[in-house]
Amino acid sequence: IGSKVASFRTILIVACLGVIIGATFSSGMMDIARNGLFNPEKFYFNEIMWIFVGVMVADILLLNVFNDLGLPTSTSVSIVFDLLGASLGMALYKLAQTDTGFAGLGEYINTAKALAIISGILISVVIAFAAGMLVQYLARLLFTFNYRKNYRRFGAVFGGVAITAIIYFMLVKGAKGASFMKPEYLEWLATYHVRILVMSFIGWTAALQLLMWIFKTNILKIIILVGTFALAMAFAGNDLLNFIGVPLAGLESFRTYISSGTGDTLLLMSSLKEPVSTPTVFLLAAGLIMAATLIFSRQARKVLKTTIHLSSQRTGEEQFDSTLVARALVRGSLNVSTFFDKIIPSRLTQAVNKRFAKLQDSSDDVAFDQVRAAVNLVVASILIASATSLKLPLSTTYVTFMVAMGSSLSDRAWDRESAVYRVTGVVTIISGWFITAFSALTFSCLVTLFLVWAEWIALVVCVAVVLFFMFKTLFLSEKEEREKEEKQKRENVLLRAKIGNPAKVFVNCNELVMAAIDTSMHLYNETVTEFLNGRRRVLGKMTDKVNELTEKCAQLKGTIYKVITNLQGDTVEASLYYVEVVNTLRDVSNSICFIHHPAYEYVDNNHFPFTDVQAKELTALSAEMTRYFQQALHILKSRKYEDRGAVAMQKDSLLETLSELQKKQLKRLKKKAVTTRNSVLYFKILTETQNLVLSVNGLVKSNYHFFMAVSG
Numbered sequence: 001i002g003s004k005v006a007s008f009r010t011i012l013i014v015a016c017l018g019v020i021i022g023a024t025f026s027s028g029m030m031d032i033a034r035n036g037l038f039n040p041e042k043f044y045f046n047e048i049m050w051i052f053v054g055v056m057v058a059d060i061l062l063l064n065v066f067n068d069l070g071l072p073t074s075t076s077v078s079i080v081f082d083l084l085g086a087s088l089g090m091a092l093y094k095l096a097q098t099d100t101g102f103a104g105l106g107e108y109i110n111t112a113k114a115l116a117i118i119s120g121i122l123i124s125v126v127i128a129f130a131a132g133m134l135v136q137y138l139a140r141l142l143f144t145f146n147y148r149k150n151y152r153r154f155g156a157v158f159g160g161v162a163i164t165a166i167i168y169f170m171l172v173k174g175a176k177g178a179s180f181m182k183p184e185y186l187e188w189l190a191t192y193h194v195r196i197l198v199m200s201f202i203g204w205t206a207a208l209q210l211l212m213w214i215f216k217t218n219i220l221k222i223i224i225l226v227g228t229f230a231l232a233m234a235f236a237g238n239d240l241l242n243f244i245g246v247p248l249a250g251l252e253s254f255r256t257y258i259s260s261g262t263g264d265t266l267l268l269m270s271s272l273k274e275p276v277s278t279p280t281v282f283l284l285a286a287g288l289i290m291a292a293t294l295i296f297s298r299q300a301r302k303v304l305k306t307t308i309h310l311s312s313q314r315t316g317e318e319q320f321d322s323t324l325v326a327r328a329l330v331r332g333s334l335n336v337s338t339f340f341d342k343i344i345p346s347r348l349t350q351a352v353n354k355r356f357a358k359l360q361d362s363s364d365d366v367a368f369d370q371v372r373a374a375v376n377l378v379v380a381s382i383l384i385a386s387a388t389s390l391k392l393p394l395s396t397t398y399v400t401f402m403v404a405m406g407s408s409l410s411d412r413a414w415d416r417e418s419a420v421y422r423v424t425g426v427v428t429i430i431s432g433w434f435i436t437a438f439s440a441l442t443f444s445c446l447v448t449l450f451l452v453w454a455e456w457i458a459l460v461v462c463v464a465v466v467l468f469f470m471f472k473t474l475f476l477s478e479k480e481e482r483e484k485e486e487k488q489k490r491e492n493v494l495l496r497a498k499i500g501n502p503a504k505v506f507v508n509c510n511e512l513v514m515a516a517i518d519t520s521m522h523l524y525n526e527t528v529t530e531f532l533n534g535r536r537r538v539l540g541k542m543t544d545k546v547n548e549l550t551e552k553c554a555q556l557k558g559t560i561y562k563v564i565t566n567l568q569g570d571t572v573e574a575s576l577y578y579v580e581v582v583n584t585l586r587d588v589s590n591s592i593c594f595i596h597h598p599a600y601e602y603v604d605n606n607h608f609p610f611t612d613v614q615a616k617e618l619t620a621l622s623a624e625m626t627r628y629f630q631q632a633l634h635i636l637k638s639r640k641y642e643d644r645g646a647v648a649m650q651k652d653s654l655l656e657t658l659s660e661l662q663k664k665q666l667k668r669l670k671k672k673a674v675t676t677r678n679s680v681l682y683f684k685i686l687t688e689t690q691n692l693v694l695s696v697n698g699l700v701k702s703n704y705h706f707f708m709a710v711s712g
Contacts, residue, residue: 082440
């Protein structure tokens with residue numbers, strides 16, 4: 001999606017096919033849910049069932065929280081630590097009933113396997129970052145950013161190696177976990193795997209070369225789509241454990257209980273130690289549900305945006321702010337880079353830099369190019385498939401994410417303009433790994449203890465909570481995301497790619513300015529009115545609107561570089577006034593914010609209300625400001641810029657009014673007729689209103705000059 005090699009629909013179809021087919025390769029992973037983290041022979045049937053219920057409740061709630069925040073998290077980490085926490089909770093409950101205390105805790109937990117799984121997940125993240133960085137570095141040295149020219153020489157060989165590697169790890173190594181594989185098939189693959197790989201490399205290399213020669217096909221698109229299929233297949237093969245591993249283990253436990261014929265819930269579950277082949281129909285059904293989630297879930301797209309943004313080659317508005325840790329890491333990296341620059345021969349450095357030189361005239365509106373997209377997909381799918389063949393649950397999310405981050409770093413996507421913000425994002429998301437682990441362990445332990453203590457009452461409560469979150473996710477969250485996307489499409493017209501016509505830019509910009517001024521007018525008037533009436537709740541609800549205005553204007557400011565670089569012709573003067581308009585609009589939103597937030601905080605803290613005299617002064621001021629806003633809107637809408645003198649006169653009148661109000665407040669303060677907090681807020685409102693008056697007048701002037709510049 002980041003490289004836009006195909007339509008969103010095509011990418012989803014390819015990914016869904018990969019997920020459905022890959023689901024049938026995950027049978028071997030299911031043993032982990034049955035006996036990978038605890039010793040089932042130490043638990044009775046009723047205890048095992050409470051463990052599994054606790055795991056599912058905790059997992060659903062935890063993942064919903066991360067999805068709502070738009071942060072990539074690990075379903076593997078979540079399910080592993082949920083299982084560990086739930087079994088730990090049940091073990092603690094059992095030991096509390098005995099005289100031995102908690103000394104025998106190790107008998108219930110499969111410590112060796114648990115440590116192997118957890119360390120494997122952690123190490124895989126490091127390996128993924130290093131592999132993505134190394135492979136991308138070599139690929140960029142080979143292809144450079146002018147890959148459209150260079151891939152004709154090496155593209156077929158690169159594609160042959162990539163697809164052959166995928167086939168080896170997905171088919172040869174991954175076939176052991178397929179539910180439909182018979183022993184004779186596996187033996188045949190083991191015998192002839194070298195021949196298969198050689199034939200695959202020759203066949204794919206020849207086919208890709210012929211496609212380039214005869215049909216002028218962009219074979220990188222083929223490699224990327226094959227990689228998309230492979231990654232989706234690898235994901236399903238490894239992650240299906242997280243989805244149905246626990247329910248299938250619960251179903252198997254129930255079948256064992258029924259087949260015993262005793263009706264005794266105090267039945268030790270030793271049967272879970274035995275390997276069982278999962279029916280293909282269950283795997284396919286689960287794969288279909290996962291595919292449907294890919295298509296319909298807006299939460300999935302929300303998480304996707306975070307990864308693409310952090311690996312983007314473009315600079316502009318950043319999703320994360322800088323932090324002390326990020327600044328220290330970037331500063332340290334610069335020092336290391338400086339050190340190596342001194343010891344590496346300058347000719348070698350220049351040669352490498354030449355290979356990494358970005359194209360200055362590139363008009364592609366993509367997060368990253370097709371070379372990096374291919375590397376991300378191929379490396380991530382190989383790492384995940386190889387782990388699946390070893391029956392190790394990986395954090396597929398974090399492996400894919402860290403491969404993308406490693407390739408971004410190697411590709412010099414994190415320059416000094418964006419590095420500190422991107423590093424903050426990566427650190428934030430990696431921190432989520434540890435937060436997920438700790439939260440899952442603690443929460444599942446508590447949920448299981450609650451279930452085993454209150455039994456059916458706890459079960460009803462947990463199911464009700466889960467149903468509420470499912471309803472929220474399926475209906476409320478989806479509706480909110482849909483409305484937000486539609487609203488953004490209507491409003492952020494300047495974020496559209498390749499806007500080149502200056503006149504069109506002016507029209508779009510003018511619409512946004514009028515909308516922002518209209519919103520500012522209502523927010524100013526409502527803030528003053530509701531503040532004087534002491535309506536705390538109404539002011540609190542208005543905060544979201546104020547923040548939305550501020551965010552919108554900040555986002556508009558982030559488009560300056562993109563809009564100006566795409567303007568056609570000699571548009572230096574128009575660009576200058578466009579920058580003025582956007583910056584002044586940001587000042588307007590800031591003034592509204594700096595008036596509303598202190599006013600709300602004042603009421604929220606239950607300070608003394610303003611006096612009647614102050615209330616009359618602010619009410620009259622608000623009415624005068626409304627007329628001022630309306631006059632500015634009339635000029636912008638009708639484009640009768642010859643009337644802009646009326647706005648200037650109103651500006652002068654308002655400034656005089658504000659000066660008089662400040663003098664009156666000073667007299668009240670000297671007579672000690674008002675409190676200190678009262679004066680601080682009153683002067684704050686007057687000062688920001690003054691800034692607002694100047695900014696609106698500046699908007700009208702800059703808009704006029706912008707109009708004249710684009711009109712010729």
